[in-house]
Amino acid sequence: MSREAKVGIFVILGLVILMYFTFRVSKWGGVAARGYKLTVDFESAAGLEPKADVKMAGVPVGKVEEIRLVGDRARLDLRIDGKTRIPVDSVASIQTQGLLGEKYVEITPGKRSDQTLPPGGRVANTVPPLNLDEMIRKFSMMSDDIKRFTETLSGTLGTEEGKQALAEIIRNIREASAVLRNVSTANEDRLNRILANVDRLSTDLQDISSVNKEDLRATMANFRAFSQTLKEQTPGLASKLETMGDQVGGVVGENRENIKESIANLKQAFGKLDNTLSAAERVMAKIERGEGTLGKLVNDNTTVGSLNDALEGINRYVRKTESLKTFLDYRLEYLAESSEYKHYVNLRLQPSPDKYYLIGVVDDPRGKLTSQSVTTTTDGVTSRQQQDAYSNKLKISAQVAKRFYGLTLRGGVIESTGGVGADYEVIPEKLTVGIDAFDFARKGNRQPHLKAFGNYDIVKNLFITGGVDDIISKDKNLRSFFFGLGIKFADDDLKTVLGAVPLRP
Amino acid sequence: MPTIEIRGLTKRFGNKVVLDGLDLTVPGGRNTVVIGGSGTGKSVLLKCVLGLLRADEGEIRIGGEDVMKMDERELVRVRRRFGMLFQGAALFDSMNVEDNVAFALRRLHKYPERQIRNVVEEKLAMVGLYNIQSLMPSELSGGMKKRVGLARAIASEPEILLYDEPTTGLDPIMADVINELIIRLRVSLGVTSISITHDMKSAYKIADHIAMLYKGKIIEVATAEEIRHSTNPVVSQFVEGRAQGPITAEHEEFIRFVRRGGGSGVQEEQ
Amino acid sequence: MADERKKNGISLVLEHLGTTAYRMVEELGNVFVLFLQCVTGLVRPPSEFRNIMKQMEEVGIRSLPVVLVTAMFTGMVLALQSWSGFQRFQATHFVGSVVALSITRELGPVFAGLMVSGRVGAAMAAELGTMKVTEQIDALVTLATNPVKYLVLPRVIAATAVLPVLVIFADFVGILGGYFVAVYLLGANPYLYVNKTYQYLTFTDIYTGLIKAAVFGFLIALISCYNGFNAEGGAQGVGRATTRAVVASSMAVLVSDYFMTSFMF
Numbered sequence A: 001m002s003r004e005a006k007v008g009i010f011v012i013l014g015l016v017i018l019m020y021f022t023f024r025v026s027k028w029g030g031v032a033a034r035g036y037k038l039t040v041d042f043e044s045a046a047g048l049e050p051k052a053d054v055k056m057a058g059v060p061v062g063k064v065e066e067i068r069l070v071g072d073r074a075r076l077d078l079r080i081d082g083k084t085r086i087p088v089d090s091v092a093s094i095q096t097q098g099l100l101g102e103k104y105v106e107i108t109p110g111k112r113s114d115q116t117l118p119p120g121g122r123v124a125n126t127v128p129p130l131n132l133d134e135m136i137r138k139f140s141m142m143s144d145d146i147k148r149f150t151e152t153l154s155g156t157l158g159t160e161e162g163k164q165a166l167a168e169i170i171r172n173i174r175e176a177s178a179v180l181r182n183v184s185t186a187n188e189d190r191l192n193r194i195l196a197n198v199d200r201l202s203t204d205l206q207d208i209s210s211v212n213k214e215d216l217r218a219t220m221a222n223f224r225a226f227s228q229t230l231k232e233q234t235p236g237l238a239s240k241l242e243t244m245g246d247q248v249g250g251v252v253g254e255n256r257e258n259i260k261e262s263i264a265n266l267k268q269a270f271g272k273l274d275n276t277l278s279a280a281e282r283v284m285a286k287i288e289r290g291e292g293t294l295g296k297l298v299n300d301n302t303t304v305g306s307l308n309d310a311l312e313g314i315n316r317y318v319r320k321t322e323s324l325k326t327f328l329d330y331r332l333e334y335l336a337e338s339s340e341y342k343h344y345v346n347l348r349l350q351p352s353p354d355k356y357y358l359i360g361v362v363d364d365p366r367g368k369l370t371s372q373s374v375t376t377t378t379d380g381v382t383s384r385q386q387q388d389a390y391s392n393k394l395k396i397s398a399q400v401a402k403r404f405y406g407l408t409l410r411g412g413v414i415e416s417t418g419g420v421g422a423d424y425e426v427i428p429e430k431l432t433v434g435i436d437a438f439d440f441a442r443k444g445n446r447q448p449h450l451k452a453f454g455n456y457d458i459v460k461n462l463f464i465t466g467g468v469d470d471i472i473s474k475d476k477n478l479r480s481f482f483f484g485l486g487i488k489f490a491d492d493d494l495k496t497v498l499g500a501v502p503l504r505p
Numbered sequence B: 001m002p003t004i005e006i007r008g009l010t011k012r013f014g015n016k017v018v019l020d021g022l023d024l025t026v027p028g029g030r031n032t033v034v035i036g037g038s039g040t041g042k043s044v045l046l047k048c049v050l051g052l053l054r055a056d057e058g059e060i061r062i063g064g065e066d067v068m069k070m071d072e073r074e075l076v077r078v079r080r081r082f083g084m085l086f087q088g089a090a091l092f093d094s095m096n097v098e099d100n101v102a103f104a105l106r107r108l109h110k111y112p113e114r115q116i117r118n119v120v121e122e123k124l125a126m127v128g129l130y131n132i133q134s135l136m137p138s139e140l141s142g143g144m145k146k147r148v149g150l151a152r153a154i155a156s157e158p159e160i161l162l163y164d165e166p167t168t169g170l171d172p173i174m175a176d177v178i179n180e181l182i183i184r185l186r187v188s189l190g191v192t193s194i195s196i197t198h199d200m201k202s203a204y205k206i207a208d209h210i211a212m213l214y215k216g217k218i219i220e221v222a223t224a225e226e227i228r229h230s231t232n233p234v235v236s237q238f239v240e241g242r243a244q245g246p247i248t249a250e251h252e253e254f255i256r257f258v259r260r261g262g263g264s265g266v267q268e269e270q
Numbered sequence C: 001m002a003d004e005r006k007k008n009g010i011s012l013v014l015e016h017l018g019t020t021a022y023r024m025v026e027e028l029g030n031v032f033v034l035f036l037q038c039v040t041g042l043v044r045p046p047s048e049f050r051n052i053m054k055q056m057e058e059v060g061i062r063s064l065p066v067v068l069v070t071a072m073f074t075g076m077v078l079a080l081q082s083w084s085g086f087q088r089f090q091a092t093h094f095v096g097s098v099v100a101l102s103i104t105r106e107l108g109p110v111f112a113g114l115m116v117s118g119r120v121g122a123a124m125a126a127e128l129g130t131m132k133v134t135e136q137i138d139a140l141v142t143l144a145t146n147p148v149k150y151l152v153l154p155r156v157i158a159a160t161a162v163l164p165v166l167v168i169f170a171d172f173v174g175i176l177g178g179y180f181v182a183v184y185l186l187g188a189n190p191y192l193y194v195n196k197t198y199q200y201l202t203f204t205d206i207y208t209g210l211i212k213a214a215v216f217g218f219l220i221a222l223i224s225c226y227n228g229f230n231a232e233g234g235a236q237g238v239g240r241a242t243t244r245a246v247v248a249s250s251m252a253v254l255v256s257d258y259f260m261t262s263f264m265f
């Protein structure tokens, strides 16, 4: 193996490891970069770090890509594995590995496995992260309450009177529940009517656009938040209950009759409330299940999906004409070996960020090769000598390029011959290294023209370049270091420049 | 062909004066042999001419241009006209013989690569060496090294050649081959050259002029024949190789010691 | 001698310090001049492509085994040490991060630099020193070759270019070494370990390490060549030049490392 080949392999292996590193430490980390993005808002993302895991049922399915403040809430961008589908009604929460371990985002999958979140979607349901301190405080408060409650209870129930009162209460409850049953059966018709009304109402809402859908979602979220609050307040409720129990205990003996009545009334009231609530709940459930037009509107992902698609299409179309970018650059390279200058002018048409077409003109001082044999006789020694001469020539390039993350592959015509090339962006928008291979069928049995280069942008419009030209050439004076300077303009610059030029016929 | 004129050349190492206002004219297309005792500064003289050592005073004109006043860049241009054979051959020991001989050819792109092999073979043949291209310097004898060094010096066909003891360490036949070569280079290519030698037989054969260096100065320049019959006692002691005379007067003690110890024909070396 | 005895001790010490400082400044200046000569050599033909390749092989490929073994054991011992430390406060899952950060930011470049200054710096000084004392450098000059451009420039370019590559390898192998020790010897969770390794690592950590490495390579080659170039006398002089080269370049690695870390990163 030649020395150059060894060194080449050495350097390429190094670059491969470097690429691996840069990939691993990039935003995507270990997740296949093809995954899609979701967002989720939390009241607090305390303790969570970018690149933390996203897990579903404990299995890692992605990473936290970014954490930022939106309004007064923390918004997380999640990068989810391409294969993993997340139901729309899934719930996200911030969890802790073990008691003191690192934080991660857990997604508890919802039931709606038929409807999954599209890329860019949002996980609407979240459980606020549990704060350990607060939790412990609540626990201790609650246990205090419970203790006191049971103490009072035992104090009250221990007496004979208490026992009787209890028996009475139980009897009352039994009665109350009987009443309750009656109420609900009696009201069943009415409830059904209400429901029907709601249904009709929802029909009227047919024209509500997807903008309003957000409001509805918000309402539902509020509703959930309300029930959440309810749940959270349980310890407080317990203490209220306890006070109530106290009072009950105090008054039971004296006002037995009154209390009996009040309790019965209370029960009745509760029963009514309960009924209404359960009715409302049924309506909500219906909506969520997608029954009725409103429900359809709210939940029909296909409608939403197709709307999104349409928008996407329009966007893409608009973008297509708008996103065609044009770049023009001029570059001068100094070939150290022959002390000559090579000029390049390139026009780059870039219809999308991952693709471009390149058309260029190259003025090559060693573009044309002429060779002739010369016979000389010195000291009776006759020697034939091949004399090679180069002369100036204008060449053209036309290439198609496609970009994969930092790597751009090019192909087409390079300096008037077939060729391919590759660029790698080592430091985004700053440092690019690349290699060109062309002129495969070279005159005089020469090696293909291989050129390795690096470009560094000093400022936006100015870059320096350098590298080795004609690396594998056996002719030593063809292989050469080069370095040079270039200017480049994007179409914005061009517009500015052209705008400043008075265009008068 | 360029003439080399040296005027008032002085070179000191610390406070030891090696060259002390030396004057010498080396006519173009001629071979001037410099003779002189060991350690008198002959090698230093050659290095000053090439600008390898910066002399303290004086001027060295090569074809009219003063080397002493040149900066490094101009010196590089001037040095391309020179070839030098070092006393110790100074072969690059990390390269084989071929790469050594071809060194300047490759650096100067004098020939296309395929031509260089032939040139190397030709130059090696001129110094009487065959099929040793792939050997490393450490695999050569002293005399072979010397000859490879000579082949390297003449490879780029310079106008001026400086030989520092070209025949030292060679057998008499090979020494004569090298003498013939030096003469041929001068006659056919008109090379200007300075040779240093201790070998008077060789000096008489190759010299157009012989210059004697003594105590930092050239004390006599003359043709071979005139030198042979010089009336200058210093010169005549040196060319006849007598142990007694003005040169060794300062070493009387040493001479007496050798005589007493019965040491056989001692020539002071190094 | 008699004169010196008359002076009192303090003024002697001061004088010694003064001359030492003066010499150091002078040498620094000489090294800088050598660097400038390299720069001018850079723009003049011919390009020393072959020589650079040769030196890249010498500095890069030949040094690879030493650097890899060093990096591997560095990573391993780092994992071992930080594990036993972190275990005391139940933070062993951070071992991966510690190993990765220490290796890429600091230990990879510094150890590779020290290894290369020992191996390559000595070789460069010895080779150039020998060439100097056997007149090979003079011979170069007579063959129309600028010895700085021919000998120093390729070594400096090769070392500057190749050391970062060596450090990429060192980073990789060091992290791997830490992984092996943590996972197979200490029983860390492999998934968690790898995860932690890359979680806190950023582009900057890796690139700053590589920039450091390039500076180390540059300094090692320049200092070693300078010492070789200025070798005097025979074999002894070459030996002295070699020693000076290794000591000076190792010191340059550590000192410049401190300043780069404090100023730039």
Ligand SMILES: Nc1ncnc2c1ncn2[C@@H]1O[C@H](COP(=O)(O)OP(=O)(O)OP(=O)(O)O)[C@@H](O)[C@H]1O
Pocket (backbone or CB within 6 Å): B013, B018, B037, B038, B039, B040, B041, B042, B043, B044, B045, B087, B270
């Ligand atoms: N670089 C140097 N530093 C100090 N002194 C030197 C140096 N080079 C030569 N000298 C001194 O200069 C004097 C002349 O040396 P030079 O090599 O020219 O001798 P020479 O005439 O070539 O002898 P020989 O015939 O033995 O080769 C010697 O005394 C030597 O000690």
Ligand SMILES: [Mg+2]
Pocket (backbone or CB within 6 Å): B042, B043, B044, B087, B164
């Ligand atoms: Mg000598």
